[in-house]
Amino acid sequence: MKIISYNLNGIRAAMGKGLLEWIKSEDADIYCFQELKANVEDINSAAFEELGYNCYWFSAQKKGYSGVGIITKEKPHEVEYGCGMEQADFEGRVLQLKFNNFHLINTYFPSGSSGDERQGYKMEFLEDYINLLNAKLQEQNSQLIVAGDYNICHKEIDIHDPKGNKKSSGFLPEERAWMDRFFETGMVDSFRLINQEPHQYTWWSYRFNSRSKNKGWRIDYINVSKSLEDKVKHAEILADAIHSDHCPVTLELNM
Numbered sequence: 001m002k003i004i005s006y007n008l009n010g011i012r013a014a015m016g017k018g019l020l021e022w023i024k025s026e027d028a029d030i031y032c033f034q035e036l037k038a039n040v041e042d043i044n045s046a047a048f049e050e051l052g053y054n055c056y057w058f059s060a061q062k063k064g065y066s067g068v069g070i071i072t073k074e075k076p077h078e079v080e081y082g083c084g085m086e087q088a089d090f091e092g093r094v095l096q097l098k099f100n101n102f103h104l105i106n107t108y109f110p111s112g113s114s115g116d117e118r119q120g121y122k123m124e125f126l127e128d129y130i131n132l133l134n135a136k137l138q139e140q141n142s143q144l145i146v147a148g149d150y151n152i153c154h155k156e157i158d159i160h161d162p163k164g165n166k167k168s169s170g171f172l173p174e175e176r177a178w179m180d181r182f183f184e185t186g187m188v189d190s191f192r193l194i195n196q197e198p199h200q201y202t203w204w205s206y207r208f209n210s211r212s213k214n215k216g217w218r219i220d221y222i223n224v225s226k227s228l229e230d231k232v233k234h235a236e237i238l239a240d241a242i243h244s245d246h247c248p249v250t251l252e253l254n255m
Helices: 011-015 019-026 045-049 086-090 116-137 173-184 190-194 226-231
Strands: 002-007 030-034 054-058 068-072 078-081 094-098 103-108 144-149 220-225 232-237 249-253
Touching: 002 103, 002 144, 002 220, 011 019, 019 045, 030 103, 030 144, 045 054, 054 078, 054 094, 068 094, 068 103, 086 116, 103 116, 116 144, 116 173, 144 226, 190 220, 190 232, 190 249, 220 226, 220 249, 226 232
Parallel strands: 002 030, 103 144
Antiparallel strands: 002 249, 030 068, 054 068, 078 094, 094 103, 144 220, 232 249
């Protein structure tokens, strides 16, 4: 089974840059999208359905902002739009699908880069999210996959300039400590199971030719619960995909 997670920075803009053709060529079983920046009625679901996918969208109440979506070849037996966190659900940040042998959570974590107020909300979200995660992991026979744009680099290897960014949102000590807690709950960084090399990033600023210079951040993940760790076959960052300021990450599991 092949899963891809991708912050599109606007699904309509990405479709205008060849997203559908790229999806067809990758032929993954499931795609998790973040930052749709579109209402459900403004998304051309038929184009994805023609490629053989069932579509599930959860847009923000604010037009042109946030939003997550999942397209999947196999229909889930349960879909949960949101996570019961009022502000997060208003902003369209969490979409959950349950399949027969795993539970998939697609999340667009808040950014705190716009100021103290949003950074404060980000930390509140993270605390509520860890509680949500613990509850899911305590469910009997839980096999959990948490995909998305986490908006946090975990370790120094995950960012091009750790010293220069030590006070930047996305690499603050308290955010990195939260990532420690996230993995201590029983989650596994699937990419680092496969690849321990530096200079592996998933987001680059549009400024200063950052992408061409590979001055990036690894903030997009598909993480799995320990119960799935031995099923991880391959994980990769697809840096050649250029529909967004992010690039996709992929995970292959022997299910």
